Amino acid sequence: MVLVGAVVRPFGLPEAVVAVPAAALAVATGVISPAHARDEAGVLGPVVGFLAAVLVLAKLCDDEGLFRAGGAWLARTSRGRPRRLLVATFLLASGVTAVLSLDATVVLLTPVVFATVARLGAGPKPHVYACAHLSNTASLLLPVSNLTNLLAFAASGLSFLRFAALMALPWLVAIAAEYLVLRRYFAAELDAGAAGAADADEPVERPVFALVTVACTLAGFAVASAVGVEPAWVAAAGALVLAVRALARRRTTALAVVRAASLPFLAFVLALGVVVRAVVDNGLADALGRLVPGAQSLPALLAAAALAALLANLINNLPAVLVLLPLAAPAGPGMVLAVLLGVNIGPNLTYAGSLATLLWRRIVHQHDHEVELGEFTRLGLLTVPAALVPAVVALWGSLLVLGG
Template identity: 40%
Template sequence: MRTGLVGAGLLLVGAVLALVTGTPVDDLLALGERIWPVLLFVVAITVVTELAAEAEVFRVVAEKLARLGRGRTVVLWAFIVVFATVSTAFLSLDTTAVLLTPVVVLLARHIGVNPIPFALTTVWLANTGSLFLPVSNLTNLLAEHKLDGVGAFGFAALSIVPALVAVAVPVVVLGIVYREELARSYEVDVGGPVADPVLFRWSAVVLVLLVPALVSGLEVWIPALVAAVVLSIVFVVRRREVLRFSLIPWQLVVFAAGLFLTVDAARGFGLTAVVEALAGSGSAPADLLRVAGVGAVGANLLNNLPAYLALEPVGTSPERLVALLIGVNAGPLVTPWASLATLLWHERLRGLGVEISWWRFAGLGLIVAPLTVGAATLAFALTR
């Protein structure tokens, strides 16, 4: 509820700023036309993944990962790294934070190991692993528009090198910090059968078909919406009580819309000139590091969405735009509000009775965020 209230407040602030600055109605309509497909995708993909979780798809995947680990925690953790990366790349960082967090925590408890390394793996890779595809992050969907609709494969071609580095650096840091916990062994326990095999099969098939559809060249909201409708129909037949209003992430939609409107209206107060002065110009390695650094700091001070929107005008070339995405996607690892995925992750942890102090989170983030953003940006700059 707090996220929704903050979003409503931002909508009010944005509306007031738009009135004060005299933002043309046509500009507001253009903003709405740009963001509605993004928000519709978020709603649809959230419904799909929530219903798939109800059908126990993710539980079964977690149990299979536990068996594949063959009693070695480090091997199981490696599978979780892959799972979190793939989930983020194809289903978005918020999906990973919401759905994978309880999976890995319950899995850790099931095998008797510390859940914190698994939980941190989830939230760090939800952020740093969101550079692969347009669907991985709302910022990418917005940037794809500015890149003249390069499509999933064109976007991946631009971002693949920094995306791989942005995944590798946090994994190395986690492996060093939690090497003792990850060196332990566990006993493999076979899980029970799913409650409704029909729901499970339908959900699994929809997810398998959705992944290639998201990179097919269609606007991503179309396959996501189709998948949500199909699964909703199946659940109407099999388990109607699951279909409730809370499946729709309305708070996230209100929050994101409020951020978009507020930042867009703030440009009338000279915001663009300020960020252009901070981010500089040029596409040399030092220039790209500057853009990425400003993006990372902005994301941790505000949130990655308004940071991207505020800094988007400095993305005057594909190289500078990718550097900005590196900063706002891989950088928000320090403050709890730096990305909505981090807030959602912490709420899930609290609901599961897992405590990690924000001081501990910020301390580790201050180490891994500069390393990740710096290494990913340099790798990108040197391979262009």
């Protein structure tokens, strides 16, 4: 019911409208004890705090003109040529997803890509699909790129830099596989010439302050990990710097900053965690425990990633990672990262695979662009295996070389 409510959002109501009562009902009926519910909330608390901070950070970066500058760069780099535009979109979306999280790619970059392809006269489909797929696949690199990463980071016992080092090669391999498949699948659209780029050189103010703030925030994540400080505090510091500047210049209001944190969605994440914990405590952990491998060999990593990808499409990737991490952690950080590959790449198969994909679908509809379920699924059937298998092999190689 919680997942259906998140997908359908009856009457446009927030996801929390179903999730919070469901969590309360689970506690009230004894399906999960209050102590276990508090434990789960304690585990998710830092993750939810980070999500709030990074949503505010991304929105304030948008107010500073960071994404408008990104759109101008896309237009200037592509010069109206669809294939070059796809390469530029991949580069920009991968960077935004890795540094500012997948929500920034879906909510802030996708509308910019729509506007850019309209200016250039290119077909939007390949580039908009790239935003959807890379919001999932390109979120593999850093612990702060995705909520699932933060949970896996905590379970793995790795440092920030070691996590990034182990995931760098899988990240590059998965993105390259996505690019090759999308380029082949949308060959007809990409071969069609664009109408031109008359305004591609339109001057746009460089968002230097936002870029410096984001760079300092990213460096702060690595330092904070070394001294045992939660990433949420670093993200909050970056958001605070931009918020003070925006408020002083009257570019935003305190209410707008609070709204950017998306409090109903934060409540949904907490409530979903409690509901998933209730399901795990009542038999799901035992059922899946027999399927999760206990070693870090290549076949075991492939099996774990495939199981995680399948589960992500059945129950959404956030519940899937909450279920699988306690089962994978005893086998070592390599198994945890294999699960992460599955829950991050796997959601490109179906709409319900991740919340980001659901949100992307709504944004696409707002731009009067139809997304066909059949096409989305066909493309997912091509990209998910093509990206997941070589990414797991790359992870296995990174573990052999770097240890883990």
